[in-house]
Amino acid sequence: MPLGLILGLGRAFRRKRTSSLDILTSKRGPRDYYKGKNCIPTGFHTRKGGYVVVQEKLPNYVVPDLTDFKLKPYVSQCPIEVSSTEAADSGK
Numbered sequence: 001m002p003l004g005l006i007l008g009l010g011r012a013f014r015r016k017r018t019s020s021l022d023i024l025t026s027k028r029g030p031r032d033y034y035k036g037k038n039c040i041p042t043g044f045h046t047r048k049g050g051y052v053v054v055q056e057k058l059p060n061y062v063v064p065d066l067t068d069f070k071l072k073p074y075v076s077q078c079p080i081e082v083s084s085t086e087a088a089d090s091g092k
Contacts, residue, residue: 026035043053066073 024033024035026033029035040057042057043051045051
């Protein structure tokens with residue numbers, strides 16, 4: 001009998017999995033909690049409530065010059081069936 005009581009108390013004090021408690025979402029956090037989308041900030045906040053954008057933190061895309069480029073940038077979702085003889089004729 002005392003063994004059953006001890007086992008029952010052990011079950012009552014057993015904790016939930018810690019992995020489920022580690023995940024903090026905006027639903028589980030306090031009212032003003034905002035998790036964000038794992039984005040890198042592009043600047044910083046000032047003391048007076050402003051925001052300063054740092055140019056070094058902005059993304060810089062390097063695009064090559066595509067003038068006189070033979071391929072088109074768009075690929076149709078429903079391509080037209082072309083036989084091999086028509087493709088050979090159009091290449092001449």
